[in-house]
Amino acid sequence: MSSVPPLRREIVVAATPDVAFDVFTSGIGRWWPLAELSVHGERAGSVAFVDGVIVERSDTGEEAVWGTVTRWEPPGEIAFSWHPGRPADVAGLVEVGFAAVEGGTLVTLRHSGWESYADPAAARAEYDHGWPTVLGRYAEEAARAGGGTTWALLLHRAADDVAGSVFDDPRFAEHVAFLGRRRAAGQLVAAGPLGDAAGEGLTVLRLPGAGRLAEIVRLATEDDLSVRDGLFTVTVRPWRVTLSGPAVHP
Structure with a gap:
């Protein structure tokens, strides 16, 4: 055996x-x-x-x-x-x-x-x-x-009163934990800081089923404690995907 x-x-x-x-x-x-x-x-x-x-x-x-x-x-x-x-x-x-x-x-x-x-x-x-x-x-x-999938882009920006790098702020661990939960749920496509704007980053989420943008907004604003606690502001943009490559799921 x-x-x-x-x-x-x-x-x-x-x-x-x-x-x-x-x-x-x-x-x-x-x-x-x-x-x-x-x-x-x-x-x-x-x-x-x-x-x-x-x-x-x-x-x-x-x-x-x-x-x-x-x-x-x-x-x-x-x-x-x-x-x-x-x-x-x-x-x-x-x-x-x-x-x-x-x-x-x-x-x-x-x-x-x-x-x-x-x-x-x-x-x-x-x-x-x-x-x-x-x-x-x-x-x-x-x-x-x-019948479809709901995609959204989450644009994160450091709040105006955040001093120094967001990576050094203890609240950043809450953002990493949020991304980990979305990854474990099979919803995270990609995430990372933008290379041309300090303190800004982009997250791509994909949820099965059409019409689930409100749920993504809830996740982005309530499940991500770094947003709730004031490290980041987040803008959720619906995304209509017309072409994609093969998905890989961990």
Whole structure:
């Protein structure tokens, strides 16, 4: 038995559980990054759940089975063996749960069975880098199917009565804690100081579901104690995103 623990990833997607489940399963061919992650490489043509198995087909008709469904309970859970490019008898196990939360669905992926690999720790480390890219693509497709995402820019400026650098002020730790909470919730896209204006910074937040700007304003003004305690003022600007790259979720 391997001592390497299961890998667990969580992401909130802007869709109801039934839509999120459907996109993950019947829609896998629309979001799986075959160009980067496939058995057939440049010859990869498609991937789909077919009759209880996950099958990749090359553009020349070759087939590679990635895994077999072991549990199918829509819209709450799916589980399947996992062995892309490997024999079925040396498979891991992937379990995916879908739970309704405010504004969308919490998708929890658990990957276990590392003892089937020659180097369990190395295999886990590889998937630790790969699953965030995969789930980022999935989240984008789920948002398209589920009706949207709310984006906002938070412009932080040091208050007029702040002396010296904001980084030296003890209240700055409250701002870092706020960013940490947004990151843990899967809402933080990017944050950092502006390079051409001392004491100013920009934060980009993304919440699943349309029409959630009021919630972002509440978070920016009440959850960030550095704003409440007077270190920063914050201006919240709604942002209509028309183009984005693949999201990576820690």
